[in-house]
Amino acid sequence: EVQLVESGGGLVQPGRSLRLSCIASGFTFDDYGMHWVRQTPGKGLEWVSGITWNSGYIVYADSVKGRFTISRDNAKNSLYLQMNSLRVEDTAFYYCAKDIGRKFYYMDVWGKGTTVTVSS
Amino acid sequence: QSVLTQPPSVSGAPGQRVTISCTGSTSNLGAGYDVHWYQQLPGTAPKLLIYGDNNRPSGVPDRFSGSKSGTSASLAITGLQAEDEANYYCQSYDGSLGGSGVFGGGTKLTVL
Numbered sequence: 001e002v003q004l005v006e007s008g009g010g011l012v013q014p015g016r017s018l019r020l021s022c023i024a025s026g027f028t029f030d031d032y033g034m035h036w037v038r039q040t041p042g043k044g045l046e047w048v049s050g051i052t053w054n055s056g057y058i059v060y061a062d063s064v065k066g067r068f069t070i071s072r073d074n075a076k077n078s079l080y081l082q083m084n085s086l087r088v089e090d091t092a093f094y095y096c097a098k099d100i101g102r103k104f105y106y107m108d109v110w111g112k113g114t115t116v117t118v119s120s
Numbered sequence: 121q122s123v124l125t126q127p128p129s130v131s132g133a134p135g136q137r138v139t140i141s142c143t144g145s146t147s148n149l150g151a152g153y154d155v156h157w158y159q160q161l162p163g164t165a166p167k168l169l170i171y172g173d174n175n176r177p178s179g180v181p182d183r184f185s186g187s188k189s190g191t192s193a194s195l196a197i198t199g200l201q202a203e204d205e206a207n208y209y210c211q212s213y214d215g216s217l218g219g220s221g222v223f224g225g226g227t228k229l230t231v232l
Contacts, residue, residue, distance in 0.1 A: 035221065037166075037221075037223075043226075044122065044207075044209065044223060044224070044225045044226035045158075045160075045166065045209050045211075045223040045226065046223060047211070047220060047221030047222060047223055050220075050221060059218055059219050059220045059221075060220065061217075061220050061221075062217065062220075095165055095166070100171070104213060104219070104221065105154070105171075106154075106156040106168065106171045106172070106211065107156075107158075107166075107168065107211075108168050108171075108177065110165040110166055110167070111165065112165055113165060
C-alpha cells in the first residue's frame, strides 16, 4: 500500500525552529518529486515547497522562502521540512504529498498530516 | 488572496449539475500549465479528483469532469449526490512565482 506518514509537528514559540519528517512506503521513493502543502484551520490549501526526485530542483512559496528548507534522503525514503524563524501565521496542518512524476505535476498521494502550532 | 480564484461556495439539489470555476492568469493557467482538482471531505486529506485539465484517476466516477480554456478552468459534477458534499480545490503552477505550486481558495459544495 502506498503510504506517507508525517511527524514532527507540535507547539513552538515564534522565532523558534521545527523539523517535519515524512516517511514513504509502498512505492519507489526516489522516482518521484515530493511536496509539502499546508492548511490553516478552517481555511484553504497552500502549497509550501516542492523537491524533484534527485533534489536537483527545489521551489518555495514566497511566504516561506528564506525560512524553510525542504530536503529528502532517498536512502531512507524520507522527506523533510526544516522550518526556521517560525511565525504565528505558519500555524497550520502540514501535509506531505507525492507527485505523479519526477518533477512537479500533480499530487496523487497525500499523508494524513501533522499539526504545527506557533504561539507564545 | 489566492492566485487562482474560486467561488467560496456552490450548492445544488441531489441529481442536479453544478460547476465550480477556477480563474487564473497568463502566468499560470494561461501559460499552459495544466489544472488539477482535489476533493477534501471534512477531517480528511485532499484526494485527487481530476488531473491534466480533464482526466479522471481510476475510481473517480464519470460524474466528475474538468475543462480548461485560456485562463479559466471548471469542474462539473452531474447527478449530484449527498456524498459529494466537500471542499474542492483547483491547483496549478505559476511561472511568475518561479514555478511554485498554487491552489485556489477552495469551494464548499453543499448538497441541499
